[in-house]
Amino acid sequence: MATIRERSGRLIADFRYMGIRCRETTNLEDNAYNRRVLKKRLEQLEAEIVLGTFDYEKYFPKSKRIDEFKQKKHQQIAVQTNVPLFKDFTQVWFSQKKIEWRSSYQDKITIIMKNYLIPAFGNQVMSKIKKSDLLNFRASLAKVTHGKNQTSLKASRINQIMTPLRMILNDAAERYEFESPYKNINNLKESKVEVHPFSLEQVQLILQTVRDDFKPYYTIRFFTGMRTSEIDGLRWENVNLQRREIYVREALVNGQLGGTKTYGSNRTIQMSDRVFQAFLQQKSLNHGKSEFVFCNRSGDPLDYRLVNRRVWHPLLRFLGFKTRPAYQTRHTAATLWLSAGENPEWIARQLGHSTTEMLFRVYSRYVPNITRQDGSAFEAMLNKLNQEGVAS
Structure with missing residues (x-):
C-alpha cells in the first residue's frame, strides 16, 4: 500500500511498482491539505497499477526511473507476446x-x-x-x-x-505474424543528382597542368568514367593491354577491397588509344612496385581523401575552376561520349548502367545535339517528307 513520507519539508510518495519500491519526491509542502491531495493521487495511482494502465512518466515526468520502467514494461510484453524487442x-x-x-x-x-x-x-x-x-x-x-x-x-x-x-x-x-507499420510510407523526394561536368577544353587543360605522376590517373578517370572506388581498387591483373580492356571486378571502399557497387557494375571497359597510352605510362612509373595500378610510395592503394586534398582541389583552385568532387570525372566522360554521338547503349555498358534511362535522365541537358528542345529536328523531318511528296 502506498504511503506518504516527508523529507526536508517536502512530501514523498512511497509505493511499489513492478515489484520495485519507488520513492518519488513531490513539490508539495508538508501540510495537512497537501497530504490529503497526495493521498487521493496515490489511490488513483494504485488503481491504475492494478488495471495495468499506469504511466510512470505521466505521474513523475522528471523521474530518473522512467526509462528503467519503460524497458521493463517492454520486456514483459515481449515475454507475453513472444515477440522480441x-x-x-x-x-x-x-x-x-x-x-x-x-x-x-x-x-x-x-x-x-x-x-x-x-x-x-x-x-x-x-x-x-x-x-x-x-x-x-x-x-x-x-x-x-x-x-x-x-x-x-x-x-x-x-x-x-x-x-x-x-x-x-x-x-x-x-x-x-503482425502487420508491418511501414505500410504506405514512401521515400522522401530527393533532389536531382548534381552534375557539373567539365568541357573537353577544361579536361585538356587539367591534364596538361596536373603533376606528371598523376597524369595517367586522371586521364583514365576522364576517359573511362570509372568510379573512384573502382580505379583506386584496380589491379594489374584486371588490365589487359593486349586486348585493350579493363575488367572492373573490384572496388576499394574505406581501404578494403571488395565487390563493386552493384552486380551491374561488373563490366569490361574498352580502352581508347589515349587510355591505352596512359596505362603504358603508368606501367613505366610503377612497374613491379605494386599489384595496384595506382599506388603510393609504399605500394598501397591510393587514399582518395589524401589525393583530393593534395592534388585535385589545389589543381582546380590553381586553374580557377569551380570546386567540385573528383567524381565529376565520371559525369564528364558520360557527357563527352554523348555529345560525340556515341551509341547510348555502349556508353551505359562502359559506365556499368543496366539501361540507358539514367543517361538521358541525368545528362541530356548537357547534350544539345541529342536532346533538342525547340522541335526543329521534327520540323526538318516533316519538311523533307513534304518535299519528297511534291517531287513524286
Whole structure:
C-alpha cells in the first residue's frame, strides 16, 4: 500500500511498482491539505497499477526511473507476446543478412543502427511500433544537424536511414505474424543528382597542368568514367593491354577491397588509344612496385581523401575552376561520349548502367545535339517528307 513520507519539508510518495519500491519526491509542502491531495493521487495511482494502465512518466515526468520502467514494461510484453524487442531482433536480423552485403555496406548499416535506430526503437516490442512512431522518427531526422556548418540531413540521407528500418520491420512482421507499420510510407523526394561536368577544353587543360605522376590517373578517370572506388581498387591483373580492356571486378571502399557497387557494375571497359597510352605510362612509373595500378610510395592503394586534398582541389583552385568532387570525372566522360554521338547503349555498358534511362535522365541537358528542345529536328523531318511528296 502506498504511503506518504516527508523529507526536508517536502512530501514523498512511497509505493511499489513492478515489484520495485519507488520513492518519488513531490513539490508539495508538508501540510495537512497537501497530504490529503497526495493521498487521493496515490489511490488513483494504485488503481491504475492494478488495471495495468499506469504511466510512470505521466505521474513523475522528471523521474530518473522512467526509462528503467519503460524497458521493463517492454520486456514483459515481449515475454507475453513472444515477440522480441527491436534491439534484440535487430541483432539477429543483421547477423543473418550481412552475408548478402559487402563489408562497406555492413559498416554503413551498423552505423545507422547504432546512431539512429537502436536509440529510437531499441526497447520497444517489434509488434508495438506504430506508423505514427515511424513518421515522428522521420520528422525528427529532418531536424538533425551535422558537420561544421550544422546543416540538416538531406532527403537522400533520411531515406538511407529509413531503408534498413523498413527492412527490419517487414522481416519481423513476416516472422511473428503482425502487420508491418511501414505500410504506405514512401521515400522522401530527393533532389536531382548534381552534375557539373567539365568541357573537353577544361579536361585538356587539367591534364596538361596536373603533376606528371598523376597524369595517367586522371586521364583514365576522364576517359573511362570509372568510379573512384573502382580505379583506386584496380589491379594489374584486371588490365589487359593486349586486348585493350579493363575488367572492373573490384572496388576499394574505406581501404578494403571488395565487390563493386552493384552486380551491374561488373563490366569490361574498352580502352581508347589515349587510355591505352596512359596505362603504358603508368606501367613505366610503377612497374613491379605494386599489384595496384595506382599506388603510393609504399605500394598501397591510393587514399582518395589524401589525393583530393593534395592534388585535385589545389589543381582546380590553381586553374580557377569551380570546386567540385573528383567524381565529376565520371559525369564528364558520360557527357563527352554523348555529345560525340556515341551509341547510348555502349556508353551505359562502359559506365556499368543496366539501361540507358539514367543517361538521358541525368545528362541530356548537357547534350544539345541529342536532346533538342525547340522541335526543329521534327520540323526538318516533316519538311523533307513534304518535299519528297511534291517531287513524286
